[in-house]
Amino acid sequence: MKRWFSIIAQVLLLFGFTWIGKWVSSFFHLPVPGSLIGLALLFICLYTGLIRLQWVEAGATLLFSQMILFFVPSLVGMMQYPWLIGIKGLLVLVVVVSGCALVMISTGVVAERMFNRGEVKQHDPVENV
Amino acid sequence: MILWKTSSVLLTLVFFYAAKRFNKKRPSLLFSPAILAPIGLILFLLFAGIPYQVYSEATSLISEMMSVVTVAFAIPLYRNWSVLMAHRRMILTSLATGSLIAILAGVSTTMLVGLGKEAAISVIPRSITLPIAVSVTEAIGGMPTMTAVFGMLTSFAGVFLAPKIIKKMKLRHPVSIGLMYGMGAHALGMVKAFERGETEGSSATLAVIAGAMITVVWAFTFLPVIMSWLAV
Numbered sequence: 001m002k003r004w005f006s007i008i009a010q011v012l013l014l015f016g017f018t019w020i021g022k023w024v025s026s027f028f029h030l031p032v033p034g035s036l037i038g039l040a041l042l043f044i045c046l047y048t049g050l051i052r053l054q055w056v057e058a059g060a061t062l063l064f065s066q067m068i069l070f071f072v073p074s075l076v077g078m079m080q081y082p083w084l085i086g087i088k089g090l091l092v093l094v095v096v097v098s099g100c101a102l103v104m105i106s107t108g109v110v111a112e113r114m115f116n117r118g119e120v121k122q123h124d125p126v127e128n129v
Numbered sequence: 130m131i132l133w134k135t136s137s138v139l140l141t142l143v144f145f146y147a148a149k150r151f152n153k154k155r156p157s158l159l160f161s162p163a164i165l166a167p168i169g170l171i172l173f174l175l176f177a178g179i180p181y182q183v184y185s186e187a188t189s190l191i192s193e194m195m196s197v198v199t200v201a202f203a204i205p206l207y208r209n210w211s212v213l214m215a216h217r218r219m220i221l222t223s224l225a226t227g228s229l230i231a232i233l234a235g236v237s238t239t240m241l242v243g244l245g246k247e248a249a250i251s252v253i254p255r256s257i258t259l260p261i262a263v264s265v266t267e268a269i270g271g272m273p274t275m276t277a278v279f280g281m282l283t284s285f286a287g288v289f290l291a292p293k294i295i296k297k298m299k300l301r302h303p304v305s306i307g308l309m310y311g312m313g314a315h316a317l318g319m320v321k322a323f324e325r326g327e328t329e330g331s332s333a334t335l336a337v338i339a340g341a342m343i344t345v346v347w348a349f350t351f352l353p354v355i356m357s358w359l360a361v
Binding site for chain 2: 014018021031032034036046057060068069074077078084088093095100101103111112
C-alpha cells in the first residue's frame with residue numbers, strides 16, 4: 001500500500017515536470033514540444049542532484065511498462081483512414097519497410113565500421129532499464 | 130459528459146488489458162496489444178456508431194499521458210549517461226546517420242507513392258519512440274494518428290527485418306546491433322535487443338533516447354527545406 005502511494009506521488013512529480021515544460025513552451029512561444037522541455041528540465045535536475053533517482057525511478061518504470069496503453073487512442077484514429085485497408089495501405093507498408101531497412105542498415109554499418117577502426121574502447125554498460 | 134468520459138476510458142482499459150491477457154496466452158507479434166486493442170476498439174466504435182472525434186476527446190486523458198512518458202525518458206537517459214559519453218562518437222555518428230536517413234527516406238518515399246503532404250510530415254518522426262514522436266508531429270504540423278500508425282508499423286517491421294540485416298551485413302558487435310535495434314525498431318526493438326543480451330539492450334535503450342533527440346534536431350533543421358519541397 002505504502003509502495004503504491006509513493007509510486008503515485010512519483011508519477012505526480014513527473015506530471016509536474018510535464019506541466020512546467022508545457023508552460024515554458026507556450027509562455028516563450030517555443031517551437032519545441034513542452035514534453036521535451038520537461039525531459040530536459042528533469043534531466044538537469046537529476047544531473048545536478050536536485051532530484052534523486054529514487055524519487056522518480058519507480059514511477060517511470062510503471063509508466064514505461066504501460067506505455068502501449070497510452071497510444072491506443074491514437075491508434076484507434078486509424079478508423080479515420082479507411083484507405084489504409086487496400087492498395088494505399090500496401091504502399092504505406094512499402095514506405096515503412098523500405099525506410100526501416102535503410103535506417104537499420106545505415107545505423108548498424110556505421111557503428112560496426114567505427115568499431116572495427118578501433119575508435120571505441122571496450123566498456124561495460126553501467127545499468128539498463 | 131463525465132459519465133461518457135469515464136466509460137470511454139474504462140472501455141479502452143478493458144480492451145487493452147483483455148488484449149494483454151490474450152497475448153500472454155498466445156505470444157505472437159500479430160497478437161500484440163498494440164494491434165488487438167485498437168482493432169477491437171475500432172470495431173466496437175463502428176458497431177456502436179460512435180465517431181472517432183467523440184472517442185478521442187473523451188480519452189484525451191490517456192493520450193495526455195504520452196507527454197508524461199516522454200518526460201520520464203530523462204531517467205534512463207540519466208542512468209545511461211556515462212555509457213553514452215564513453216561511446217559518444219560512435220553512437221552520435223551512427224544515430225545521426227540513421228535518423229537523417231529515416232527522415233529523408235520517409236519523406237521522399239511517401240511523396241513518391243503519392244500519399245500526400247500530411248502523411249509526409251507525419252512520417253518524419255516515425256523512427257523514434259512513439260510518445261516523443263507524437264509530440265514532435267504536433268509541433269511540426271503532422272497528424273498524431275498517422276505518426277502513431279507509421280511508428281507502430283516501423284517497430285514491427287524493424288523487429289522482423291533485424292535478424293536478416295544482422296546476417297547480411299555481418300554485424301558482430303553487440304553495441305552496433307543494439308544501436309540498430311533501437312534506432313530502427315524503437316520500443317519493440319528494445320525488448321528484442323534485451324533478449325540478445327545486456328549490452329545489446331542498454332545500447333538499444335540509448336539509441337531510442339539519443340535517436341529521438343537527434344531526430345528532433347534534424348526535424349527542426351530540415352523542416353523549412355522539406356516544407357518548401359512539399360509545396361512544389
